[in-house]
Amino acid sequence: MLVLNLIEALTNALDVSMAADSSIIVYGEDVGFEGGVFRATKGLQAKYGVDRCFDSILAESSIVGSGIGMAINGLKPVVEIQFSGFVFPAINQIVTHAARMRNRSRGLYTVPMVIRMPYGGGVRALEHHSESLEAIFAHTAGLKVVIPSTPYDAKGLMMAAINDPDPVIFMEPKRIYRAFKQEVPEGIYEIPIGKAKIVKPGDDLTVVAWGSMLRDVQKAVEILEKEGHSIELIDLRTISPIDRETIITSVQKTGRFAVVHEAARSFGPGAELISIVNEGAFLHLEAPPTRITSVDTIVPLPKGEHHYVPSVEGIVAELRAVLTF
Amino acid sequence: MLVLNLIEALTNALDVSMAADSSIIVYGEDVGFEGGVFRATKGLQAKYGVDRCFDSILAESSIVGSGIGMAINGLKPVVEIQFSGFVFPAINQIVTHAARMRNRSRGLYTVPMVIRMPYGGGVRALEHHSESLEAIFAHTAGLKVVIPSTPYDAKGLMMAAINDPDPVIFMEPKRIYRAFKQEVPEGIYEIPIGKAKIVKPGDDLTVVAWGSMLRDVQKAVEILEKEGHSIELIDLRTISPIDRETIITSVQKTGRFAVVHEAARSFGPGAELISIVNEGAFLHLEAPPTRITSVDTIVPLPKGEHHYVPSVEGIVAELRAVLTF
Amino acid sequence: MFIEKFDPLKDDMIQILDPSGKIVDTANMPALSEAKMIKMYQTMRESRIIDEKTLQYQRQGRMLTYAPNLGQEATQVGSASALRQTDWVAPSFRELGVWLTKGAPLDKIFLYWFGNEEGMKMSEDIRILPVSVPIASQLQHATGLAYAAKYRKLDDVAVGYVGDGGTSQGDFHEALNFAAVNALPNVFIIQNNQFAISTRRALQTKAPNLAAKALAYGMPGVIVDGNDIFAVYAVVSEAVERARRGEGPTLIECYTYRMGAHTTSDDPTVYREEMEVDPWRGKDPIDRMYKYLVAEGLWSEEQEDAFVRETADRVKQTFETVEKSGFTPLEDIFDYVYAERTPILEAQYQSRKAFYEKEGK
């Protein structure tokens, strides 16, 4: 067993995978020599050579677009977008090609690649360094969207993403890259894409969260459980394909539902979860399914960021309202 | 009064606006000399000169990005993206700049521009010519998203968009560009952005739709009303900022809700509407709020497109299920 | 031969076979076997026949939107003939001649334009990526194909096709730059047919020509008469061999003309005069090679007539079969979104299927 934080777990996942499979190629801006601005690819160029781990040109569309060609021609590219806010120049390649090549060629050509990107706020960064864009990707057919919330999951989900036959958007909660360590197996293991995890069972309320919000929600849940409420907490892990069954089963049991996310509220991921709950557990609902989210403003610069994202106290208050509805 | 189809109404809106305001500049691929592939800008170059209506280079990021600069420097660009499926190369400019310039400069610089794009399927076109992407834009703070469904609305909404102080994504239902004609005032008038329209009042069910789906929904509603149901049909007109009040007031009255759209289902616009209904009318609900949508596949080529999009019969069946729940 | 010494800023153009069918540059005339020459000629002619018949079907309401490559046959067949079967192609949407040269079956090609994705499921050994509609985006794929070939120590080359309009897109810039930085085995072919729909080449760039754009990437750039199949073949062959030897990418501007409409949805009379098209009729790539072959005794009017007749028949039969193919099966739209149907896709499939069954469809 290793004891790693989330970003070390990712580096380890890449390392173990590259050692086992020479078709894996890792690149992106500053990914090669210095090992990425967050050091997710640290040591990989030295170990596997510049052909397998390199600095791309400063051009996200090229990063993803060339990866599509590589994937079609037998490689397994794992590319980095330096921050999710910089994925937009690559969106044309992601949405119109990576997501569609299999369908367009009826399975003749496929794009098994992983597009990694640190996402979310809370690191007091410049503009465009704090975006949470999972809803946009999840709305796009042909993409899978994965967000780990622990080192163990990060490694297992990354290995699953690498072995997945389809393009995976792998969003990394950078706020908790180094927040805590966990035991992580040394070798190969996978956490299945498409399966949510019941972090803790409970009876009165189902709460779904993912990525960096999960820890805040956990804190909120602890506070509320001390007050005597019993809460089922689910880590979604995969945003698309979403695990409807786990959510619906839980809400059918608890009768109450809340989703907490950092992404903007309107037309955001929470809306999908509320719809799923309506579709699968309407008659069980004892309170309106609720989304606890950031507001619909531009993500503020650091001095205003706390206004944007849900706080632990805010989550507690909103969950309490659902519990006592 | 003029009698115009939807695209003629748009051309007329541009013409009348350009005549009144010399700061309006219209451009995009093939927009100038030939007047656009759909002829939305027909005659404008001849009438207003090549400086005010011109063929851009074949580069969507340039089209939107240069428009941002023009808008900041006193012009009113109304640019065309030839088909909404080709907006992706411009998304970086739209999301990271057009939508944010006002906020980033705390109101010092603003981007009053209109980004027009024909959207949706049903015209037996090639790949990427049938996309419905309203959810992606509506999830982005700083953008307004407008979709007309009639010639009268098309002109009035376009004039409102042109006069709006913020960037407006103007999505045009190309399937009904030439589907029917309507009386349209000759001069200047505006239909306010942000206000839905009650197409017809009713008591048993609220149905929301927009753009080209509206006519199909109207047909479905007629069939069901003949069976004795009373349906309130709402044309959303503006996707963002969404008119929560009209929707909530309606559902509080009817107790049942459905939204019909052509966009993909998961993480789509319908999910937001269902969430709004949950937030504003939960205790009034007599049936699960329902979304009737396209499926979560890639938009198929013409020989498979009918599998994708909701049909009138399909809408009838699903609405009936809501009415009889 | 051409590539290293060509200076695009001088705005020259390489030509071997002139419009009258004469070899004007014997030194550079490629050593082609008679069989290969005839094959190249026949492929151009076949491509023309297919275009013409498809346009006719379209006018009859039997075909959907179609993008003919009329006038660009030498560019396409000449360039694709310089490739080895394992070389890759990242096409745009106007490359019928390339598909035919690489052996793509016509029924598949028709099926695609008939609105069915199944048409892009070729046999693997065609090695052409599916039709790519978002302009210039496919060039990025060409770089990745080339990177993989190089990394895997295969000496395959990847060719990307783009239009004159496509050179304005950011993806054009990024792809060429990435290929040059990594000395990738790529050849980028600009089909400069003078128009992007209605927009003229002069409105796309102030560069003296499109090959000059290569200078921005430290890459050789060459201009070739795109209606001269020998010149296209010779230049592309040299670029492909350079790439295969590890000497990096080349940009080739094939100077040609779009004789027809942009697609069947387009009406070129709105934006160009017949007068303007006329001079290009005299430069027709097929006529030119025909004259040459006949003069050399390699082809005759009788052979021509027979070939045209047989091909037209075959095209007709192929189209008529495809025409009967009907709609895409429901499963097909669900089965290729991912390797496996996700639960939500399965549920949506079942729901649509149940609805069809109930409705008796």
Place this chain on the structure above:
Amino acid sequence: MFIEKFDPLKDDMIQILDPSGKIVDTANMPALSEAKMIKMYQTMRESRIIDEKTLQYQRQGRMLTYAPNLGQEATQVGSASALRQTDWVAPSFRELGVWLTKGAPLDKIFLYWFGNEEGMKMSEDIRILPVSVPIASQLQHATGLAYAAKYRKLDDVAVGYVGDGGTSQGDFHEALNFAAVNALPNVFIIQNNQFAISTRRALQTKAPNLAAKALAYGMPGVIVDGNDIFAVYAVVSEAVERARRGEGPTLIECYTYRMGAHTTSDDPTVYREEMEVDPWRGKDPIDRMYKYLVAEGLWSEEQEDAFVRETADRVKQTFETVEKSGFTPLEDIFDYVYAERTPILEAQYQSRKAFYEKEGK
């Protein structure tokens, strides 16, 4: 003077003031008043002081991420000094010298880097667009600014700044092409500081230099010693005047070096040796002008000391005021999404506000 006759493929570089402070090209020495020269010098010096003090505050945990422009002062102050007040600038994020030259107040600049958007609300007459983080995207805005100026018959010029790394983005390509096609009054300035974070210039392109990229757009491209403020001023002035006269855009590569870290989040020792940085110390743009001014009797050690002391004090005081500015008011994040708060934003504002009130915040 320079622009029309410069051939970027020859890989020359324009220099007027050499590292020892001597004028090596008297013919082209710009006619600058003494006052203006001293102002330019002082602005470079001020910029250096601000950078150094900000880095110090950052290390003390008093400042957020900051991108210093150490070493690039001549490029920035020299180019901006060639502009008229009504000329526009579309900056990237490393243009302190440009902001200062155009008269942006330091408290606003600090406030921005201190994490408050209010810092980008300058007075209108500064005419610099706000800091733009998405690499190269701002060049597109420069073209629109220029189009509008031209259309409105104002003879303002729009200058876009971009880094060496930024030349790889598609937006670089599209913006330059659009500007050239429309003969817009633009000047594009590449600050080639040899690095894009850790990525070396050689990894961005195989072009012999970055100015050569102008050839792709039929635009003149010039390379200038970016550490020589006279050369930068002279070349940019000529480009600006060309643009103002309606002769179209110019691409200028300022060849310089990023002496510091990319930003305070970056540790350059991971990817470059001190040894490599050393030679550039001898080319320092500020030392160079200092030597020249002292030799000409326009500046002295005493003046220098006094200026440094006063400036440092002022910077300190300004920072300390900004430091006390606290958090962004809640209203501010809601009030600039649109011209008016939408109903949903109003509701969200009220809900956050009520929550703060309840929590006693």
